[in-house]
Amino acid sequence: MDILNNLFVSLYVWVADLLHGLLGGLGLAKDAEAALVSAIMVLLVITVILLWMVLMVLILIWLERKNAARLQDRVGPNRVGPWGLLQPVADTIKMFIKEDIVPANADKFVHTLAPMVAMMPAVLAFAVIPWGKGMQPVDINIGVLWIVAVASIGTIGVFIGGYGSNNKYSLLGGMRAVAQMVSYEIPQVLTMVPIVLMVGSMSLVKINEAQSGWFGLQWFIFAVPVGPIAFVVYYLSALAEVGRTPFDLPEGESEIVAGYMTEYSGMKWGLFYLAEYFNFFIVCTIAATLFLGGWNGPILPPYVWFILKVYGLILLGMWIRMTWPRFRVDQLMNLAWKVLVPIALVNIVLAGLGLPIFKTIGF
Amino acid sequence: MIPLPFYLVIAAALFCVGLYGALARRNAIAILIGIELMLNAVNLNLVAFWRYIKPASPTMDLAGQVFALFVVTLAAAEAAIGLALVIAIYRSRDTVNVEDVDLMKW
Amino acid sequence: MSTPLVLTYVGFLIMAAVAICGGLIAVSARNLIRAALGLILSFVGVAGLYFVLEAEFIAVVQILVYVGAISILVLFAVMLTRGLMRRDLSAQNSQWIAALVVALVLFSALLLVATGTNWKVAETKIAGDLIPKLGEQLMTTYLLPFEAVSLLLLAALVGAIVIARE
Numbered sequence: 001m002d003i004l005n006n007l008f009v010s011l012y013v014w015v016a017d018l019l020h021g022l023l024g025g026l027g028l029a030k031d032a033e034a035a036l037v038s039a040i041m042v043l044l045v046i047t048v049i050l051l052w053m054v055l056m057v058l059i060l061i062w063l064e065r066k067n068a069a070r071l072q073d074r075v076g077p078n079r080v081g082p083w084g085l086l087q088p089v090a091d092t093i094k095m096f097i098k099e100d101i102v103p104a105n106a107d108k109f110v111h112t113l114a115p116m117v118a119m120m121p122a123v124l125a126f127a128v129i130p131w132g133k134g135m136q137p138v139d140i141n142i143g144v145l146w147i148v149a150v151a152s153i154g155t156i157g158v159f160i161g162g163y164g165s166n167n168k169y170s171l172l173g174g175m176r177a178v179a180q181m182v183s184y185e186i187p188q189v190l191t192m193v194p195i196v197l198m199v200g201s202m203s204l205v206k207i208n209e210a211q212s213g214w215f216g217l218q219w220f221i222f223a224v225p226v227g228p229i230a231f232v233v234y235y236l237s238a239l240a241e242v243g244r245t246p247f248d249l250p251e252g253e254s255e256i257v258a259g260y261m262t263e264y265s266g267m268k269w270g271l272f273y274l275a276e277y278f279n280f281f282i283v284c285t286i287a288a289t290l291f292l293g294g295w296n297g298p299i300l301p302p303y304v305w306f307i308l309k310v311y312g313l314i315l316l317g318m319w320i321r322m323t324w325p326r327f328r329v330d331q332l333m334n335l336a337w338k339v340l341v342p343i344a345l346v347n348i349v350l351a352g353l354g355l356p357i358f359k360t361i362g363f
Numbered sequence: 364m365i366p367l368p369f370y371l372v373i374a375a376a377l378f379c380v381g382l383y384g385a386l387a388r389r390n391a392i393a394i395l396i397g398i399e400l401m402l403n404a405v406n407l408n409l410v411a412f413w414r415y416i417k418p419a420s421p422t423m424d425l426a427g428q429v430f431a432l433f434v435v436t437l438a439a440a441e442a443a444i445g446l447a448l449v450i451a452i453y454r455s456r457d458t459v460n461v462e463d464v465d466l467m468k469w
Numbered sequence: 470m471s472t473p474l475v476l477t478y479v480g481f482l483i484m485a486a487v488a489i490c491g492g493l494i495a496v497s498a499r500n501l502i503r504a505a506l507g508l509i510l511s512f513v514g515v516a517g518l519y520f521v522l523e524a525e526f527i528a529v530v531q532i533l534v535y536v537g538a539i540s541i542l543v544l545f546a547v548m549l550t551r552g553l554m555r556r557d558l559s560a561q562n563s564q565w566i567a568a569l570v571v572a573l574v575l576f577s578a579l580l581l582v583a584t585g586t587n588w589k590v591a592e593t594k595i596a597g598d599l600i601p602k603l604g605e606q607l608m609t610t611y612l613l614p615f616e617a618v619s620l621l622l623l624a625a626l627v628g629a630i631v632i633a634r635e
Contacts, residue, residue: 035475110502141598142529149529152537156509159544163502178541185537202600364474365481365521367590371583373485373518377492377511379576384496386568387561392501392546396508399539400492403515406527414522415590425603429611431527435534436618440625442539446546447633453550462562 005301009134016041045137049126057277058088063311064318071322098266103166106263110164115264115271118157122278124150129285130204132295132303143204144192147286148185151241154279155181158260161272165263173259176249176329183336184240184247190344191234194226194351195290198358208294219293223358226351231291233344238283239317240336242276246324249332284313370411378404391449391459395442402438406431481521488514501547509540523595526603 003010019037028036062077062085069076077084102108128143130136140146155178162174196202198220199210211218220227240247251259261272288294288309295302327335351358377400384397413427453459491514494507512535519528607615 032475039476107500107502110506113506140525141600142525145526145529145533149533149537152533155537155541156544159541160502160506163544163548178545182538182541200601201598203598364592365477367588368583369481369485370518370522372580373488375576375579375583376489377515378579379572380489380492380496382575383568383572384492386571387565388496389562390501392543392550393496393504396495396504396543399508399535399543400495400511403488403512403535406531407515407518410519410522410524410527414524414593416588423599423602424610425599425606426611428524428527428599428603429606429614431524432530432607433614433618435527435530436622439534439539440621442542443625443629444632446542447629449546450549451632459550 005133007301008132008303012041012045015044049137050123053122053126053278053281056281057274058092060277060281060314061088061091063314067315067318068322071319092270095267095270100266100268101263103263106166107164110160111263112268114157114161114164114260115268115275116157118154118161118275119271119278120157121150121152121154122275122282124153125282126278128204129282130208130289130294131306132301135295135303136205139203139205141201141203144196144202144207144290147282148189148192151279151282152181152185154275157275161264162260165260167263169256169258169262170260172256173251173262176256177243177251177260180243180247180249180332180336181241183333184237184340187233187237187336187340187344188241190341190348191230191237192290193348194230195220197348197351197355198223204289204294207289208296211293212296215298217293217296217298219291219296221291221293226347226354226358227291229343229347229350231287233340233347234291235287235313235316237336237340238287239320240332242279242283244276244280244317245321246326247332248326249329280317281310281314284310284317287313364415367411367415370407374404374407374411377401377407389460389462391452391461391464392446394461395445395449398445399438399442402434402441406434409434477521480517484514484517484521486514487511488518490514501551502544505540505543505547508543509536512536512540526600 016037019040020033023033023036026033065087066076066084077087080086080090102111125147127137128140128146130139158177158181159174162170162172162177165171195207199207201207211220221231243249243251249259251261256262261269264272285306288306292309292313293305294309295306297305297308300308381397381400381402381404384400385394386397388394388397409427409431413425413431449459452464456464458464488511491507491510491512495504495511496507498504498507512531516528516531516536519525519531
């Protein structure tokens with residue numbers, strides 16, 4: 001059981017030891033060897049995480065299409081590979097060999113830069129996600145704030161994508177996206193405050209450890225009434241932040257073609273698309289960590305619990321996407337500023353008042 | 364640790380780049396960009412001095428970090444007001460060139 | 470596990486280069502959107518330097534406020550006034566040579582001070598989580614400036630809305 005629980009941690013230690021053994025033969029100074037080993041290990045971890053991200057997104061795309069099909073009484077992709085499992089791979093190959101078109105009057109440099117900037121928050125946020133006990137790439141003491149901060153970089157990518165295309169639909173979509181992302185960032189951050197209050201730390205690992213009681217079921221979503229309210233507000237504003245239906249106004253096909261992505265094609269469009277899925281995956285991992293106990297749970301190994309929770313939230317998001325129509329712009333802004341922000345603020349007050357009670361129960 | 368003067372030199376360079384931007388640019392927004400760069404350089408100095416000069420003790424004084432936070436807040440306020448002014452000027456006079464906005468100059 | 474000194478130097482040099490290059494782009498680019506992008510690059514570089522200085526909180530605040538908010542403000546302002554960018558005007562005004570001289574003189578003076586002074590440096594290790602302490606000091610020692618800054622932010626918020634409203 002212990003072996004299974006610490007599988008990946010032991011693997012890491014084993015590889016590091018192996019490297020030490022290999023480099024020991026070179027006869028380097030002790031400091032130089034340590035520096036070299038830590039540098040190689042950092043690169044290794046980054047590579048593994050990036051590959052893992054890509055795998056997750058491929059699964060996510062397949063799941064989305066299959067799920068959408070089922071909810072609409074269709075079969076979905078079923079030609080490429082068993083159950084259509086290789087469909088995302090085929091899509092990726094198609095995207096790579098497509099022609100890359102840049103509009104004649106566009107700002108070419110900015111046009112090319114935008115998809116890369118849009119990818120940045122996803123890549124940066126993956127650095128702090130705790131996948132299991134001892135399985136976070138870096139444990140910084142401001143993990144929660146880090147996620148919020150890097151998420152705000154994505155706004156720039158969307159904005160300059162809209163500007164750089166030199167197209168009215170792109171510009172409109174970009175403006176809408178920025179307004180929406182900036183507005184929904186606020187309730188998202190405010191719902192994290194009660195959790196930080198209860199834990200007394202912003203480290204994602206500490207937040208996980210604080211939820212390990214009650215045989216692994218001491219999740220913050222059970223801290224009635226603060227936890228459930230915070231969870232619902234967080235999940236809604238997170239869906240809006242990453243621009244999924246019913247909050248997909250930045251790219252509302254029936255109104256402004258495809259928003260800021262209108263002029264993009266080939267792999268540049270693919271990067272925007274990937275970034276969207278990465279962001280969706282990340283907000284689900286954050287929701288799982290903050291409210292659903294992260295890696296905590298009885299019997300199963302921590303990383304299995306974590307992935308199960310994340311995929312549960314993802315399926316919930318897909319369900320919402322398939323069953324809700326799109327909001328209007330004014331409804332969207334009203335929801336953020338007149339409903340979610342006040343609720344989140346009241347929730348912080350409740351958490352502050354109820355802190356002694358929560359502490360005695362064990363939260 | 365990296366010697367303190369390294370940080371000071373970087374901060375000085377950043378400050379002077381910002382100063383040049385604030386003095387030499389025509390566009391009001393570009394001048395604001397220069398000012399933001401200067402504020403950043405000041406902040407870098409504050410944090411570097413906090414890290415190197417303050418002695419460590421159980422009641423570590425975080426003055427450098429605290430004032431860096433205040434500067435960040437000030438910069439945000441300055442950017443909001445400054446850009447609002449620029450947009451107001453643009454609306455009424457159809458220019459953001461500071462050389463055209465000199466009615467109050469002698 | 471502490472980071473080896475070599476890696477710290479590598480991180481420092483990369484981030485310093487990013488900060489300075491971003492700054493140079495910000496003050497020299499003729500296209501204002503690119504100038505704003507240079508500014509963002511410079512902000513990111515300075516945030517990286519804060520990480521090297523082990524001031525993680527300030528680093529993240531830097532990204533959150535500067536990169537996430539102020540640069541968006543700048544980009545929006547550029548966008549709203551962009552009718553002017555079509556006009557063929559030099560980005561620099563007539564006094565740019567004087568400005569260059571002033572900046573260079575100031576830089577050499579600062580360089581002399583920074584390298585010539587015998588700083589009383591203390592080699593300290595940061596132990597434990599500083600953020601609770603930061604919060605505590607904001608609420609005790611520095612309460613008055615904290616409140617003043619909050620008031621200022623409120624005033625700026627109202628002022629910006631009043632000024633920019635049509």
